[in-house]
Amino acid sequence: MAAERALFICYNCNFAAWTKTRLIQHIGVGKCNLKANLGKSRLAYTRHNPLTDYVCTHCNIVFRRKLSLDEHIIKRHNIESIGSVSSEIHGCAHCDYKTTRNNTLNRHMLTHPTVVYFSICKYCNASFKSEQSLDNHVIKKHPDFIASIGKKIHECSNCAYKTTIPKYFKRHLKIHSSDKINTCEHCNATFKCKKSLDDHIVRKHPNFSASVSYRINQCPSCDYKSARKYDVDKHMLKHLDGDKRMLKHLDVDSSDNTIICKHCDGRYKSEQGLNNHIIKKHPDFIGSVTRKIHECSYCPFKTAYKRSFDGHMTSHSDVDSKLNACKHCTARFTCKYYLDDHIVKKHPDFIESVTRKIYECLHCPFKTVYKHRFDGHMTSHSDVDSKLNACKHCTATFTRKSNLADHIVKKHPDFIASVRRKIHKCPHCAYKTVRKDILERHILSHP
16 A cells, blocks of 8 residues: 555655655755745645656656646657657647647647638638637627627626636736735836736846746847746747748848848838838739738728728728727727827826826826826926936937937947947938938938
């Protein structure tokens, strides 16, 4: 019967003990001293039942499910070890990725340029990558057909917010909560989520990164760090080299990480910007566009940006556009952001209906839902130590990074390589600027 007793296994060195007390002694004062690291991990040990648990034969890690063990073998051990996997293995048709979970494979397939949309809305033909996103779309855009949703709908008791995604609902509830506010000890910035606070410390106060409890994800190509893996994955698209560059078929200038158009000398920071450029300037090569193209059914307008498409549709007066209408006046807006800012400024008595974060000035009644407008307003108070963008080559300071970049281009041309924004050049003279509207105004000065 002794062999059937449950064991307590140490995660660090696979030490086994019959009792929890013995394992705690091993962790605290034994050879494997994890006492200093217990705050970084939720568990330092696990209870292992030899009759029901599964042990990896390569590294002795214990799993509760056979599927988890097989997934571990595929990802952590050599390809020769896959022969010991009894679960069905799902392989990617475009690369060497393998997994035992079908839903994980579907998520992975979306990383390839040829995106397959799994669900299509039957009310507006919008396409989505998952059925859960489709249900959430129906709730927000087609509330009259909400009865067609089979999944559980989470409803907020404080406002009209509804969603089928639990993590979105939990994140929304923090908007109405004033109890648990995470405050930065180094600059007094406040955050609703602990992960947002940790990400703020990593980016703004890197010298105190040791106090972060969440895992810090770092870019392998540069010093970029974040507590959010999604942000790091998005950042890594800037380093398009090797197989990834061949996969996306993009010409990338490694000096400034800009994508070069194959049909002209246009440069863009994102693949979506390049796609939108091809749609407008090179319609004969529209087949090379990898993003979804939004087409107007009333005119030849096309774009890769959903927001631009929604704004364009309002130009057709006979079209019943999906606008965000103000309940307190006749104003209508293409974006919920614009509506919230309108209520804050024009209808302050109904400011409680705004679901977004409101930035309030401590020196005057100014309020807005836009962070950049709030930062720009704070510079109007001369007694406030505002976060200005200072030029490294002189004593000039600017409230916006775009103005700083334009200053470097004009006043310090020898350091123009440090400018990350796109630089527009005049075809008739040596004039340069980072602002397209200023360039267009300058070109008019030429006869």
